[in-house]
Amino acid sequence: MIDVSGDGTSLEPGLLAVARDIAVAGGITINGLPICEDGKTAVADYYAAKVIGGLGAFLVVADAFRSFPIAIRRKLALEIAGETGDEMPV
Numbered sequence: 001m002i003d004v005s006g007d008g009t010s011l012e013p014g015l016l017a018v019a020r021d022i023a024v025a026g027g028i029t030i031n032g033l034p035i036c037e038d039g040k041t042a043v044a045d046y047y048a049a050k051v052i053g054g055l056g057a058f059l060v061v062a063d064a065f066r067s068f069p070i071a072i073r074r075k076l077a078l079e080i081a082g083e084t085g086d087e088m089p090v
Contacts, residue, residue, distance in 0.1 A: 001079065005033035005072070007065075009046050020053055029054035033075050035062045 002023060010016040023030055032047040044061045052059060060078070062071035 002028055002030045003033065003075070003079075004030060004047070004051050005035065005062075005068075007035040007037065007043060009043070010050070013050070016050065020051065024053040027054070029057050031057055031075065031079065032059045033062060033068075033071055034059060035065055035068060035071075037064055039063070 020030060030051065030053050032052045034043040034047040034051075036043050044059060047059055058078070060071050060075040062068045
C-alpha cells in the first residue's frame with residue numbers, strides 16, 4: 001500500500017501517471033489524503049482522478065491543515081480495519 005497526501009497537484013503529471021499505473025498493475029493500492037483549504041475541492045477531485053488506484057482505494061479529505069492530524073488517524077484506522085470506500089471528508 002502507498003499513502004499519498006498533499007495540498008496540490010503533481011509538478012510531473014506524466015511521471016505520476018506512469019508510477020501510478022505501474023503500482024496498480026503490480027497489485028499495490030494507493031490511498032490519498034488531500035488537504036483542501038478554504039473549501040477548494042479541486043485537490044480532492046484531482047486525487048480521485050489521478051492519484052488513488054487499486055483494489056479498494058479511497059480518499060480521506062482534510063478540509064484544512066489544522067484537521068490533517070484527525071484525517072491521518074481516520075485514514076490509518078480505516079486501513080488497519082480493512083475498510084474501503086469513497087471520498088470521506090474530515
